[in-house]
Amino acid sequence: MTENTTTHADLLNLVGAKRDTAAFESLFEHFAPRIKAFMMRRGVASEVADDVAQEAMVNVWRKAHLYDSAKSAPSTWIFTISRNAHIDLVRKLQRPELDPNDPALVPDAAPDAPTMIGAVQDADRVRNAMSHLPEEQREVLMLSFFEDKPHSEIATQLNLPLGTVKSRIRLAFTRMRTRLGDAQ
C-alpha cells in the first residue's frame, strides 16, 4: 500500500466533509496535470485538455462527499470523473449509466461477499497483476484506456483481426483474475 493513495483519500474526505480548499489544492496539484496528460494521450488538443482537467476537478469538488474509500481508490474514482468529463465535453454525449436508486436495479450481494471491487490495496494488486501480462495483452489494455479507442479501432491501428484484439483482452483479464485470486 503506497502512502500517496492513503493521503489522497484523506484529502478527498476533507474536501467532502469540510469543503477544505487547501486539501482541494493539493489534489489539484497532483491530479489536474495527470488528467490533462491523459486527455492529450486521447488526442485532445492541449487547450481543450486543460479545460477538461479543470472541469473534472470542479466535479471532484462537487462530488467529494460521495467518495467512499472502501469502494474505490482515489485515482480510480478520479479516473471515472475524468472519463465522464471527456464524454460530456469532447464527445458531447450523455454517458449511459445505471441509477443506484432505480427500483429495477438488482442490488449487490451482502457486503462481506468476496468481490473484486477495488479499495486502496486492491488497486495496487490490480496494477501489479497487469505488469505481469505478456506485452501484447498489456498493449491492448493500454490502448483502450490511454487512447480511448474501442477495440475495432485498436484492430485497425495494430493491423490485427478484430477477433485477435477481443481475445487478447479476454485473455488479459482471465490471467489477471487468476493472479488476483491466488493472491487472496
Next chain:
Amino acid sequence: MTIHHHPLDDLLLDYASGAQHQAWALCIASHLALCPACRARVSEMENLGGGFLDQIRPESMSNGALDHVLTRLDDLVPDNTAGPRTAPTHRADGPVLPEPLRSYVGGDAETLAWRRLGRGAYQYIVPLSEPGVTARLLRIPAGKPVPEHSHGGLELTLVLQGAFTDQTGEYGRGDLEEADAQLSHQPVAAPGVDCICLAVTDAPLRFSGLAARIVQPFLGI
C-alpha cells in the same frame, strides 16, 4: 432471476474506458443494472484506469488554471443527483426497463408508442445522440418467432421480459446475446409472456424470406 449469458470482457472494457459508442454503452449499462457480477468486473477495469492515471507523465496546467477553478467553487452546490443508495429500493415487481434505458425511451414498456413490425411483433426505436449504431426495443408475442434475419455486423440483444430461445441457447431477463456476422439466427419467444428485448446493431437488419423483404422498406427496418 439468474443470468447465464453475460457480455464478454472486451465489451465491458470499452464501457469502462469510456470509448464505447453510445448505443452499445446503453445496452451494457442496462445489463449492469441487472448484474452485480458484471458491475464488479467493470470496477476492476476502472481500477486499471486509475492505475494509468497514477503512472502517466503529467502535463503542466495553464497559468491561472487553479485560480480559475477556485473562483468557480464558491458558486457550486454539492452534486446529489448520483448519490449512493440510501435504502434498499429494489422491487421484484418493479419496472420492466431498468435505467438508463427507461429514461432514454421516456417511460416503462407499457407507456411506449410501439410500431407494428408484422407477424404480431412490435418495435420502438431508442433516440440516441450518436449516429451509426441503432438501438431498438422489440416486443415479440409469446411463442412466436422473430422473422429470420442475419447480420452484417455486430448485434447485442438484452432480454428484459420473458425469454427467447435460438440455436445458441435460452435467454431470460438480464441475459445478453452477442451475435456476429456469421450467425443467421431465428429466435423464438418462450410461451407465457411477450418477450421484450433491447436489440442494438451496427448493420441494417436483413430479413430473409420474400414477403419480409417486400415489406421491410415500408416498416423502416
